[in-house]
Amino acid sequence: MKLRNILTVIALAAATTACFKLDKDPEGVLSTNNPFRSTGEIQNYVNQFYETAVRTQDFGMGGGNHIAGSDTYSDNMAASAPVARINGALSAGNASALSAYTRIRNVNFLLSNKDNCDKTGEYNQLIGEAYFFRAWYYYQLLRDYGGVAIVKEPLDPNLEAMQVGQDSRTAVTDFILEDLDEAIRLLGEKNNAASMRIHRDVARALKSEVALFEATWEKYHKAKNDAFYDKSVTDAKIREYLQKAADAAKAVMDRGVWAIHNTGKPLNDYRIVFQTTNLDNNKEVLWYKRYDGDQVGNNVDRYLNKGGGGVGVTSSLVNDYLTIDGRPYSREARESAQAVYGEELKPTVRDPRLSQTVAMPGQVLRPDMPEGMPAPPLFAEGHHHSTTGFAILKHVQIDYTGNLEAEFKGATPAIQFRYADVLLNYAEALAELDGAGNADRIVSALKPLRDRVGMPGVDFDREYNTDADYPFKGLDKYIQAVRRERRVEQALEGRRFYDIARWAAADLLLVGWTPQGALFTGSDLPTLRPNYSELVYDQPSGNNLFLTGSPNDARRFIVPIPPGTMSGGYKFNTGRDYLLPFQQRLLTLTGNQWQQNPGW
Numbered sequence: 001m002k003l004r005n006i007l008t009v010i011a012l013a014a015a016t017t018a019c020f021k022l023d024k025d026p027e028g029v030l031s032t033n034n035p036f037r038s039t040g041e042i043q044n045y046v047n048q049f050y051e052t053a054v055r056t057q058d059f060g061m062g063g064g065n066h067i068a069g070s071d072t073y074s075d076n077m078a079a080s081a082p083v084a085r086i087n088g089a090l091s092a093g094n095a096s097a098l099s100a101y102t103r104i105r106n107v108n109f110l111l112s113n114k115d116n117c118d119k120t121g122e123y124n125q126l127i128g129e130a131y132f133f134r135a136w137y138y139y140q141l142l143r144d145y146g147g148v149a150i151v152k153e154p155l156d157p158n159l160e161a162m163q164v165g166q167d168s169r170t171a172v173t174d175f176i177l178e179d180l181d182e183a184i185r186l187l188g189e190k191n192n193a194a195s196m197r198i199h200r201d202v203a204r205a206l207k208s209e210v211a212l213f214e215a216t217w218e219k220y221h222k223a224k225n226d227a228f229y230d231k232s233v234t235d236a237k238i239r240e241y242l243q244k245a246a247d248a249a250k251a252v253m254d255r256g257v258w259a260i261h262n263t264g265k266p267l268n269d270y271r272i273v274f275q276t277t278n279l280d281n282n283k284e285v286l287w288y289k290r291y292d293g294d295q296v297g298n299n300v301d302r303y304l305n306k307g308g309g310g311v312g313v314t315s316s317l318v319n320d321y322l323t324i325d326g327r328p329y330s331r332e333a334r335e336s337a338q339a340v341y342g343e344e345l346k347p348t349v350r351d352p353r354l355s356q357t358v359a360m361p362g363q364v365l366r367p368d369m370p371e372g373m374p375a376p377p378l379f380a381e382g383h384h385h386s387t388t389g390f391a392i393l394k395h396v397q398i399d400y401t402g403n404l405e406a407e408f409k410g411a412t413p414a415i416q417f418r419y420a421d422v423l424l425n426y427a428e429a430l431a432e433l434d435g436a437g438n439a440d441r442i443v444s445a446l447k448p449l450r451d452r453v454g455m456p457g458v459d460f461d462r463e464y465n466t467d468a469d470y471p472f473k474g475l476d477k478y479i480q481a482v483r484r485e486r487r488v489e490q491a492l493e494g495r496r497f498y499d500i501a502r503w504a505a506a507d508l509l510l511v512g513w514t515p516q517g518a519l520f521t522g523s524d525l526p527t528l529r530p531n532y533s534e535l536v537y538d539q540p541s542g543n544n545l546f547l548t549g550s551p552n553d554a555r556r557f558i559v560p561i562p563p564g565t566m567s568g569g570y571k572f573n574t575g576r577d578y579l580l581p582f583q584q585r586l587l588t589l590t591g592n593q594w595q596q597n598p599g600w
Contacts, residue, residue, distance in 0.1 A: 098148070
């Protein structure tokens with residue numbers, strides 16, 4: 001495919017108006033025609049990408065790269081209204097601009113002019129960062145759009161060059177991995193995250209993520225013979241990606257620098273990572289963004305420090321945590337524990353990561369309320385409302401002394417990559433390659449995650465869930481185990497939707513699924529807060545609580561979304577919604593040589 005000026009095409013198509021000129025140097029960055037004469041100029045330029053190529057920590061439920069609130073785009077969390085993408089409610093007319101191409105152009109501008117500078121000092125490090133960022137932007141496009149155009153140079157507009165097609169998703173993946181290999185070659189090694197800049201192990205971590213993402217996307221969409229996989233992909237190519245994922249993760253592990261945060265406090269060591277403002281010397285954190293709550297802050301505490309946030313954890317997630325002895329949480333055990341609210345969350349009963357993710361009764365969420373939260377605020381105004389009765393604890397800085405009420409004054413850190421992510425990528429790649437043959441290595445990789453919280457090591461037979469209502473009951477036991485471990489360890493970190501998408505599992509996890517929360521009728525929950533007397537349900541109108549079943553049922557669960565607004569559960573369209581649509585304008589500008597994504 002011709003590479004001349006393709007970026008111009010995409011950026012023009014992505015712009016909201018046609019007046020954006022791409023035949024100029026990037027605005028607001030450099031005005032010279034002979035840029036990058038020093039590493040100082042390069043560093044100042046590269047710094048812009050640290051604002052746009054990171055997962056942001058805020059309580060935004062807009063999907064994308066938000067962290068704390070984005071699992072509403074999955075079966076882990078639910079707000080009071082269905083999220084459009086997983087409810088099949090998006091339209092091609094509302095397709096977003098491909099803004100990543102503007103950023104890709106800016107990276108390409110640097111890479112095209114990098115030889116103006118003497119290759120001394122931090123030159124290799126900074127150019128390695130540039131390759132990393134280009135890979136990151138393309139990865140975002142791959143996840144949401146599939147095959148797009150690969151662009152390496154920022155050239156001037158040309159009508160003929162606009163008449164180009166798109167590259168396959170396999171070609172895009174290979175290009176991303178090549179950029180990451182170059183980043184790995186150029187970047188320096190770090191032993192902690194204090195610099196808050198990209199280093200070699202961060203690039204390796206992203207390489208393992210990208211390769212695992214594409215391997216499993218191709219494997220599982222190909223198995224369903226749907227419209228979303230690259231029809232030219234071979235099983236050998238899929239195995240190649242899986243091996244690259246495992247090798248990249250293993251390279252991080254073999255350095256012996258990083259470790260799971262474990263101070264011997266199994267009831268706190270997992271949670272504390274996500275609330276610690278300064279993670280410079282935390283050996284689990286490879287890269288993070290720090291917020292000071294003053295000049296740079298976020299809204300996580302503001303939304304979550306009273307147990308609400310206008311969201312809640314679903315029973316689907318709660319039920320997936322193993323028991324404390326490492327067994328599936330059976331229906332019989334659930335029904336017994338649910339009679340007393342919070343009993344099923346106890347670390348003496350379940351994997352202690354659960355009680356460090358979901359707040360138990362009496363949990364302190366803010367220092368000016370030392371008595372703790374007796375039960376979630378099912379009846380509350382504004383953003384302090386809990387939709388499911390399972391309140392979020394993970395990400396809440398329970399001892400934060402900053403401004404707890406003002407906008408963007410929180411300091412919850414934005415962790416980009418931690419060592420746990422690397423171990424999970426490694427374990428899943430091994431399970432996909434040969435679970436039985438790699439069983440010991442999988443157990444060894446996941447052991448630090450289990451050890452931190454005092455859980456027994458992985459036993460594939462003991463924890464294999466064959467319950468009739470378990471979505472992954474038919475999976476290979478090795479793959480089932482690593483998928484559950486991933487869900488539990490990375491819960492509420494904004495990663496779940498893309499796992500569902502790459503596993504082609506929306507038919508099992510989203511289609512027709514109605515989110516549920518805690519047991520209400522049939523438990524002691526209705527008695528735990530005085531203002532629960534103001535809850536209204538089962539009335540013709542004016543309800544502020546919705547429950548499963550009918551008034552005479554002995555057991556009724558909280559339903560976060562009013563049933564009338566989502567009859568029959570989520571309406572995710574498996575023939576369309578795995579990818580987002582392209583703007584029609586882009587298709588026209590490329591002479592209709594780009595194909596609209598399936599179903600749109």
